[in-house]
Amino acid sequence: xxxxxxxxxxxxxxxxxxxxxxxxxxxxxxxxxxxxxxxxxxxxxxxxxxxxxxxxxxxxxxxxxxxxxxxxxxxxxxxxxxxxxxxxxxxxxxxxxxxxxxxxxxxxxxxxxxxxxxxxxxxxxxxxxxxxxxxxxxxxxxxxxxxxxxxxxxxxxxxxxxxxxxxxxxxxxxxxxxxxxxxxxxxxxxxxxxxxxxxxxxxxxxxxxxxxxxxxxxxxxxxxxxxxxxxxxxxxxxxxxxxxxxxxxxxxxxxxxxxxxxxxxxxxxxxxxxxxxxxxxxxxxxxxxxxxxxxxxxxxxxxxxxxxxxxxxxxxxxxxxxxxxxxxxxxxxxxxxxxxxxxxxxxxxxxxxxxxxx
Amino acid sequence: xxxxxxxxxxxxxxxxxxxxxxxxxxxxxxxxxxxxxxxxxxxxxxxxxxxxxxxxxxxxxxxxxxxxxxxxxxxxxxxxxxxxxxxxxxxxxxxxxxxxxxxxxxxxxxxxxxxxxxxxxxxxxxxxxxxxxxxxxxxxxxxxxxxxxxxxxxxxxxxxxxxxxxxxxxxxxxxxxxxxxxxxxxxxxxxxxxxxxxxxxxxxxxxxxxxxxxxxxxxxxxxxxxxxxxxxxxxxxxxxxxxxxxxxxxxxxxxxxxxxxxxxxxxxxxxxxxxxxxxxxxxxxxxxxxxxxxxxxxxxxxxxxxxxxxxxxxxxxxxxxxxxxxxxxxxxxxxxxxxxxxxxxxxxxxxxxxxxxxxxxxxxxxxxxxxxxxxxxxxxxxxxxxxxxxxxxxxxxxxxxxxxxxxxxxxxxxxxxxxxxxxxx
Numbered sequence: 089x090x091x092x093x094x095x096x097x098x099x100x101x102x103x104x105x106x107x108x109x110x111x112x113x114x115x116x117x118x119x120x121x122x123x124x125x126x127x128x129x130x131x132x133x134x135x136x137x138x139x140x141x142x143x144x145x146x147x148x149x150x151x152x153x154x155x156x157x158x159x160x161x162x163x164x165x166x167x168x169x170x171x172x173x174x175x176x177x178x179x180x181x182x183x184x185x186x187x188x189x190x191x192x193x194x195x196x197x198x199x200x201x202x203x204x205x206x207x208x209x210x211x212x213x214x215x216x217x218x219x220x221x222x223x224x225x226x227x228x229x230x231x232x233x234x235x236x237x238x239x240x241x242x243x244x245x246x247x248x249x250x251x252x253x254x255x256x257x258x259x260x261x262x263x264x265x266x267x268x269x270x271x272x273x274x275x276x277x278x279x280x281x282x283x284x285x286x287x288x289x290x291x292x293x294x295x296x297x298x299x300x301x302x303x304x305x306x307x308x309x310x311x312x313x314x315x316x317x318x319x320x321x322x323x324x325x326x327x328x329x330x331x332x333x334x335x336x337x338x339x340x341x342x343x344x345x346x347x348x349x350x351x352x353x354x355x356x357x358x359x360x361x362x363x364x365x366x367x368x369x370x371x372x373x374x375x376x377x378x379x380x381x382x383x384x385x386x387x388x389x390x391x392x393x394x395x396x397x398x399x400x401x402x403x404x405x406x407x408x409x410x411x412x413x414x415x416x417x418x419x420x421x422x423x424x425x426x427x428x429x430x431x432x433x434x435x436x437x438x439x440x441x442x443x444x445x446x
Numbered sequence: 447x448x449x450x451x452x453x454x455x456x457x458x459x460x461x462x463x464x465x466x467x468x469x470x471x472x473x474x475x476x477x478x479x480x481x482x483x484x485x486x487x488x489x490x491x492x493x494x495x496x497x498x499x500x501x502x503x504x505x506x507x508x509x510x511x512x513x514x515x516x517x518x519x520x521x522x523x524x525x526x527x528x529x530x531x532x533x534x535x536x537x538x539x540x541x542x543x544x545x546x547x548x549x550x551x552x553x554x555x556x557x558x559x560x561x562x563x564x565x566x567x568x569x570x571x572x573x574x575x576x577x578x579x580x581x582x583x584x585x586x587x588x589x590x591x592x593x594x595x596x597x598x599x600x601x602x603x604x605x606x607x608x609x610x611x612x613x614x615x616x617x618x619x620x621x622x623x624x625x626x627x628x629x630x631x632x633x634x635x636x637x638x639x640x641x642x643x644x645x646x647x648x649x650x651x652x653x654x655x656x657x658x659x660x661x662x663x664x665x666x667x668x669x670x671x672x673x674x675x676x677x678x679x680x681x682x683x684x685x686x687x688x689x690x691x692x693x694x695x696x697x698x699x700x701x702x703x704x705x706x707x708x709x710x711x712x713x714x715x716x717x718x719x720x721x722x723x724x725x726x727x728x729x730x731x732x733x734x735x736x737x738x739x740x741x742x743x744x745x746x747x748x749x750x751x752x753x754x755x756x757x758x759x760x761x762x763x764x765x766x767x768x769x770x771x772x773x774x775x776x777x778x779x780x781x782x783x784x785x786x787x788x789x790x791x792x793x794x795x796x797x798x799x800x801x802x803x804x805x806x807x808x809x810x811x812x813x814x815x816x817x818x819x820x821x822x823x824x825x826x827x828x829x830x831x832x833x834x835x836x837x838x839x840x841x842x843x844x845x846x847x848x849x850x851x852x853x854x855x856x857x858x859x860x861x862x863x864x865x866x867x868x869x870x871x
Contacts, residue, residue, distance in 0.1 A: 165775040172775070172833075321859070329855045333848050340844040347837040350773035 115302070115323035120309045122199055128192035129298065130331040131338055135185035136291065138342065139223075142178040143280065150230070152276035154269040157232035158356040165353060176346030184342065186224055186372050189217050197410070197429050200417040201304035207411035209297040212290050214408045219287045224370055226279040229272060237357035238367045240275075241267045246380065249393040250401075268359065307418055368443065375439035376400060378446075403432075474516040476523060477507040494595040503556055510534070510542060537577060539586040540568050567665035574665075583624070585666075590614055606663070609647055611656040612638055637713035655681065675705035682706075688798035720756065723797065724749030747802045751809040755790050758816035759783065765823030772830045779822035786815035 100109065117126065149168055151160040164171035193213060196202065202210035229240045244267065247257040263270030305318050313319075321327060369377050380396045387395040406413065414425045481492035495501050500509070508515045513530035517523035524530045534542050544565035546552050553562055564587075568574040573584040590606060597604035605614045616635035618624050625632050638644050638657070646654035660677050661667060669677045679686025689695060689705055698705060709730050710718070721728040723745050725737045735741035762783050769776050789812030796804045 162775060162777055166778065172829075325858055326855060329851055329858075333851050333855075336844050336848050336851070340841050343837055343840050343844075347833040348773075350775070352773060353775050353777065355777075 112324045113322060115299075116320035117303050117323050117327040118305045118309070119319045119321050120305070120312075122306050122309065125192075125195040125199060126303055126327075127331060127334050128188055128195060131334050132185060132188045132192050133291070133295075134335040134338055135181050135188060136287070138177060138181045138339075139185060140284070142174050142181065143284075145174045146178055147280065152230070152273055154232060154272055154357075154359075157230060157272060158353070161231045161353060165350075172350060173343075173346055176351050177342050179351035180342055180345040180349075182224055182227060183371070184338070186220050189220050190372070193217055194429075194433055198426065199304065199306040200414070200422070200426075201306070202411040202414070203304065203307075203417055204411070206297070206301050206304055209294065209301060210411050211408055212294040212297060216287065216290050216294060218404075219283055219290065221372065223279060223283050223287075224372060226275040226283065228370060229267075229275045230279065231353060232272060232357050233354035234357050234361070234364060235354050235367070237267060237359065238363050239369050240271065241363070242367060243369055243373070244271070246393065246397060249391070249397040251394060251398065254394075266359075371440060371444065374443040375436045378439040378443035381443075475506045475508075476518050477511075477513070477515050480520060480523075491594040494592075498594055498596050499598055500596060509546075536582040536586050537580075539588055540565055540574070540577070543587045564664045567662070570665045570667070571662065572667045583627075585618060589618070606658075608652040608654075608656055611658055612644070615657040634713045637711075641711075641713060641715045642717050643715055671702050671704045672699075674707055678706040684795050685798045688796060688804075692798060692800040694800060718794075720749060720752045720794075723752070744800060744802055748797060748800070748805050751802070751805050752790070752793060752797070755786075755793065755809040755812045755816065758813050758820075759786050759790060762786070762816045762820035762823060765820050765827070769823045769826035769830070772827065774826040774830055776823060776826050779819045779826070782815050782822065783819040786812045786819060788812075789815060 097109065117123070146164065149160055149164045149171065151157060161175065164175050166172075168174075196210065196213065225240075225243060229236045244258060244262055247261060248254045250257055259265065261271070261274065262268070263274045309318060368374065376396075379400075380393060383392040383396045385392050390398075410425065410429075414422050416422050417425075478492045478495065481489055483489065484492075491507075495507065506515045507513070511531050511533070512528075513524050514528050515523065522528070524532070526532075547560075548562050548565045550562045553560055568587075569578070573586070576584045577586065592605050595603075597607075599606045599608075601607060602609075604610065612635055619630075620632050620635040622632045634657075643655045647656060658666070659681075660669060675686055675689065685706075695705075697703075698708070709722070710716075719728075722730045725732055725742055725746055726749075729745065731741060731745035735745065737746075762779075766776050766779055766783060769779075789808045793805050793808035793812065796808060799805075
């Protein structure tokens with residue numbers, strides 16, 4: 089009597105041939121002292137899957153209207169069986185997802201994994217990161233609590249600083265001139281339909297590109313093994329099982345955070361109340377927030393806020409286009425770009441810390 | 447074409463300016479020019495008057511003092527034959543102001559919502575009556591409103607702006623020398639400053655009662671014993687209605703004991719508390735009742751009810767605080783607790799009936815709500831403990847799976863590589 093796994097393998101091979109399985113089992117992952125960074129992509133993917141699953145569960149009870157949103161989240165947290173866990177994991181996982189995505193992106197940058205032929209892998213990754221930020225921004229408003237309401241008011245107000253189309257953007261995202269029920273409905277639409285559809289497509293493309301080109305070996309490792317093959321291990325099962333361990337550990341961290349530090353709901357939003365003191369965006373927007381606070385009212389001939397938005401817009405565009413700017417990663421330009429990137433990381437950390445402590 | 451349009455616009459603009467200049471009536475007031483040169487009481491009015499509301503509305507010194515302000519020559523300007531009145535006598539001031547302020551048709555042109563019965567009201571006031579009787583030391587219009595720097599009551603600079611009123615009245619009523627001939631106390635201002643009303647007023651609530659709220663402004667007089675309850679009842683509506691149902695009402699009325707102030711005082715109305723009831727050291731009830739008479743027992747019963755509910759609400763709040771600090775969502779229980787607090791407030795208002803059953807009705811409902819909130823808090827804490835246990839079990843399961851996976855990896859990697867060779871470092 090053959091084993092079940094063998095029976096399944098034969099069943100699969102009888103229909104799809106041996107190509108796919110052979111490719112997976114023969115696919116190799118480089119093994120060196122930077123290998124640990126390879127796991128961050130899988131970790132981010134796992135957290136995204138957690139978001140999708142918990143998000144679908146939350147959808148069963150959540151109601152996207154100003155009169156019901158807060159109460160429905162309150163109901164989920166207090167009355168629905170394990171609703172607290174689902175909401176807690178969704179909220180914590182959203183933050184961990186952006187954290188791991190950030191680490192993944194910066195490690196990819198510092199290891200120069202965007203080099204030819206992986207330009208598109210880098211670009212799809214950047215787009216995914218921006219989509220995750222969009223998820224975070226749109227999801228933050230959905231519980232319709234005071235903090236979220238006013239943070240969204242401040243956050244969307246920045247859109248008005250975008251040259252030419254600023255006011256149009258503001259009206260489009262708010263569904264009017266102010267943050268109202270129309271904004272909530274729009275943000276809900278973005279959060280559960282538009283962003284998931286886009287993200288699924290871009291995640292698909294990103295994963296395909298990662299599998300197609302395989303893992304990039306950092307230039308320093310390449311130099312170490314100049315003419316020798318870089319040590320490696322199999323994608324399936326060695327890398328995949330280690331990935332799985334990471335996913336389980338992430339699940340443990342999520343469960344611990346959700347159980348020990350329940351994500352608080354706060355007080356229901358009152359659009360007629362004055363803006364409370366100390367309104368701040370989520371931690372991943374703090375550096376933007378702090379920078380815009382520091383920019384003077386007028387820079388050269390344009391308004392300070394508009395100047396800030398333009399600079400950040402330009403920086404984000406250059407960030408996405410790095411593979412085309414850094415054509416010789418080991419040359420002077422390459423080193424300069426690494427230096428600028430490292431400065432950007434330190435800047436983001438310092439500004440976030442400053443904003444968080446002030 | 448452009449030049450023609452531009453010149454037409456300029457001409458139209460100049461025409462409009464010319465018309466406006468023609469309509470404006472120049473106000474000539476040489477009184478101010480001369481008097482500004484003096485020091486002291488001859489010069490002060492000239493320095494104060496430009497900011498006076500009357501000056502800003504186009505009135506001049508002559509409107510009160512008579513004379514001809516367009517005359518540069520002092521003799522001619524202050525010619526009594528020309529109607530110069532000079533400094534009006536104190537006894538004439540109310541009538542002088544009333545010439546305009548009691549004229550509805552005249553005042554409508556300046557402020558249609560301003561009342562025009564000040565003189566009539568003044569006539570009913572203690573000040574007005576004494577003035578009529580020949581006592582010119584009593585307050586007249588210019589004492590409270592100032593003679594030459596009158597501002598609307600809404601202006602913080604006005605002597606009759608709500609937070610200024612106690613000081614304005616106190617200038618005379620807190621002055622023992624001034625009040626000596628009348629034999630009335632002078633501690634009202636100090637007492638008022640120790641009151642909850644003053645705290646509210648200085649806390650920024652301009653609707654808080656000042657002297658004029660209870661005594662009237664132009665018709666200022668002390669409220670009589672019979673009307674004190676009505677005066678307080680203009681703001682404390684429920685308390686007044688409830689007091690009407692209390693066993694105190696009839697005997698107090700018969701004995702001419704003033705309602706409200708017997709327990710709360712008049713100018714120094716302090717924060718109340720449950721301790722004012724009962725039979726403790728601060729008890730007001732024991733001023734008239736003995737501990738073991740019917741009134742004393744009622745007071746004890748009501749006191750026990752109120753403090754019992756207060757304590758229950760406090761216990762529930764403490765449990766909810768603990769649950770909230772643990773991160774649990776207790777918003778609904780907080781709402782229940784705040785409904786319970788509302789019942790306590792209602793019960794405290796019901797104290798004015800001095801009917802224990804009325805008070806108990808609210809305290810009982812409040813106690814149920816406090817219990818509900820406390821139970822919800824305890825459930826939240828139990829749920830938190832349950833979650834921690836669940837987390838511990840989940841982490842053990844996860845650790846087991848991770849350990850198993852690790853062993854699986856080790857066992858797979860120990861096997862000799864099949865098929866393609868796997869390079870190892």
